Amino acid sequence: xxxxxxxxxxxxxxxxxxxxxxxxxxxxxxxxxxxxxxxxxxxxxxxxxxxxxxxxxxxxxxxxxxxxxxxxxxxxxxxxxxxxxxxxxxxxxxxxxxxxxxxxxxxxxxxxxxxxxxxxxxxxxxxxxxxxxxxxxxxxxxxxxxxxxxxxxxxxxxxxxxxxxx
Amino acid sequence: xxxxxxxxxxxxxxxxxxxxxxxxxxxxxxxxxxxxxxxxxxxxxxxxxxxxxxxxxxxxxxxxxxxxxxxxxxxxxxxxxxxxxxxxxxxxxxxxxxxxxxxxxxxxxxxxxxxxxxxxxxxxxxxxxxxxxxxxxxxxxxxxxxxxxxxxxxxxxxxxxxxxxxxxxxxxxxxxxxxxxxxxxxxxxxxxxxxxxxxxxxxxxxxxxxxxxxxxxxxxxxxxxxxxxxxxxxxxxxxxxxxx
Numbered sequence: 001x002x003x004x005x006x007x008x009x010x011x012x013x014x015x016x017x018x019x020x021x022x023x024x025x026x027x028x029x030x031x032x033x034x035x036x037x038x039x040x041x042x043x044x045x046x047x048x049x050x051x052x053x054x055x056x057x058x059x060x061x062x063x064x065x066x067x068x069x070x071x072x073x074x075x076x077x078x079x080x081x082x083x084x085x086x087x088x089x090x091x092x093x094x095x096x097x098x099x100x101x102x103x104x105x106x107x108x109x110x111x112x113x114x115x116x117x118x119x120x121x122x123x124x125x126x127x128x129x130x131x132x133x134x135x136x137x138x139x140x141x142x143x144x145x146x147x148x149x150x151x152x153x154x155x156x157x158x159x160x161x162x163x164x165x166x
Numbered sequence: 167x168x169x170x171x172x173x174x175x176x177x178x179x180x181x182x183x184x185x186x187x188x189x190x191x192x193x194x195x196x197x198x199x200x201x202x203x204x205x206x207x208x209x210x211x212x213x214x215x216x217x218x219x220x221x222x223x224x225x226x227x228x229x230x231x232x233x234x235x236x237x238x239x240x241x242x243x244x245x246x247x248x249x250x251x252x253x254x255x256x257x258x259x260x261x262x263x264x265x266x267x268x269x270x271x272x273x274x275x276x277x278x279x280x281x282x283x284x285x286x287x288x289x290x291x292x293x294x295x296x297x298x299x300x301x302x303x304x305x306x307x308x309x310x311x312x313x314x315x316x317x318x319x320x321x322x323x324x325x326x327x328x329x330x331x332x333x334x335x336x337x338x339x340x341x342x343x344x345x346x347x348x349x350x351x352x353x354x355x356x357x358x359x360x361x362x363x364x365x366x367x368x369x370x371x372x373x374x375x376x377x378x379x380x381x382x383x384x385x386x387x388x389x390x391x392x393x394x395x396x397x398x399x400x401x402x403x404x405x406x407x408x409x410x
Contacts, residue, residue: 011259012250012286098249098288103240106216108263111232 008120010094011101015121022084022125026132029076036073036140040147043069047152063152066144067161073140077133084125091118167191168213168310168341173221175208175365182208183219183365192309193338197352198345199387200362206345207242209362210312213343214240225310236264239308241300243315249288253281253298257305266307271335275301278331292319300328310341317348329355353383361390 009015047061095102095114105114141158173186183205190196198206212219215230225234240246247256253276261267276283279297281290287298300316317325325348333355336342346352353359353373361369369390376386 010248011255012248014250099245099247100242101246101248103214103216103242103244103246104248107214107235107238107240107246109232109236110263113263 005121008117010091010117013091013094018087018121022080025076025080025083026129029074029080029129030132030136032076033073033136033140036070037143039069039071039073040140040144044148047149057149057152061152062154063148065154065160066141066157067164069144070137070140070161074133074136077129077136081126081129081133084122084129087122087125088119091122167224167226168343169222169224169227170209170213171222171224173209173212173219173223175205175212175217175219181365183212186221186362186365186367188360188367188370190310190341190343192341194358195336195342195344195356196358196360197349197356197383198343198360198362199347199349200345201391204362205365206362207314208365210240210242210314210343210345213312214238236266236307237309239303239306239311241303241311241313241316243296243299243318245295245299247287247295247299247302250286252284252286254283256287256298256302260302260306264306264308268305268307272301272305274335275304275331278327293321293324296320297324297328304332304335309339310343313342313344313346315346316344317346322351325351349384349387359383359386361387363391 005015005019009018043064047057047063048055049058050056095105102114105117108114141161144157145153168188168190170186170188170190173183173188174181175183186205186209198209200206208217211217213223213230215235223230225237228234230238248259251259257267257269257272261269279294279301281294281298281301287295290298296316296319300313303311303313303316317328320328329352332342344352344356356373358372359369359376360367369386371386373383376383381389
């Protein structure tokens with residue numbers, strides 16, 4: 001009982017269904033984020049031209065800025081993070097559905113049990129989602145820097161990204 | 167002992183309880199009577215710490231807190247169990263949180279009422295839900311058991327069985343505060359009656375004193391409430407009075 005996932009959710013709630021929806025959402029967000037790779041490869045191919053049979057970098061070719069290619073590719077993870085935070089409200093409201101189990105939860109000697117069961121999993125879900133977004137941000141940035149010809153890169157890509165984000 | 171001193175409670179400026187003073191010693195079965203909206207449920211919720219209030223409530227000399235809250239249990243007609251859990255899962259949950267939980271009493275009462283152990287509580291009938299609610303309150307290992315209309319929806323036979331079982335299983339130090347409208351039914355089962363009206367305690371009498379004075383509980387309540395016996399006949403007369 002102690003290590004089961006149910007231990008971290010309101011008693012009787014269909015937590016497995018919530019988790020299934022969450023991971024489906026994460027998968028969708030990940031697939032949507034891969035749009036970056038398509039957009040990046042399009043921008044990359046614009047840097048090249050053909051001289052006979054040889055593919056060469058066009059003179060004065062400049063790669064699109066990272067933030068422009070990234071655009072909203074990671075937005076799915078943010079939406080999921082916000083959506084799972086709404087689950088906290090649902091978890092509290094659950095204690096008023098079909099009965100007033102909130103009375104029992106409020107009478108427990110452990111005052112943190114109610115909040116622990118309502119908050120833990122949604123908060124963990126939100127953190128995981130944002131963490132994945134950050135990991136993918138670094139990964140895509142790494143791809144952008146590593147795969148773009150040096151002469152086509154404009155400096156200050158990271159700063160530009162943050163100035164747009166903030 | 168539960169000591170309630172000068173307890174007042176308002177809802178949006180409307181007084182629900184006003185300067186309530188009450189003592190509930192260990193080992194008593196106390197009936198709490200009053201019309202709908204008199205303040206019975208509010209009083210219980212204040213004792214349980216479910217509502218903020220003015221005044222003081224002491225549980226064995228200390229304010230009700232997480233340290234001593236396990237000494238109080240609550241059975242309500244609103245039900246406080248988790249409808250999606252089975253009785254077995256519910257028992258496990260309560261055992262985990264209430265160290266004095268009585269597994270023996272749980273098994274005995276579940277067997278007595280022939281309640282299924284592995285069906286979700288949401289699939290139970292209203293009567294069965296009430297029975298389970300009371301079972302959980304009795305098994306928690308609490309010294310003070312608060313029951314708010316616990317038998318609403320149960321048939322007469324069911325209720326009578328319950329009174330008998332309750333009297334049979336209660337330990338001498340267990341206290342029951344029972345709010346109900348079933349005055350006649352519980353009159354042989356309670357040891358004391360407390361009357362509440364418009365948020366004020368207007369009567370507090372032991373059943374022994376009532377017996378000695380030759381009155382019954384219904385009579386005492388009607389008398390204390392200033393019940394006008396002729397109000398029904400007067401109303402009917404007015405309603406059936408034909409215009410000439």
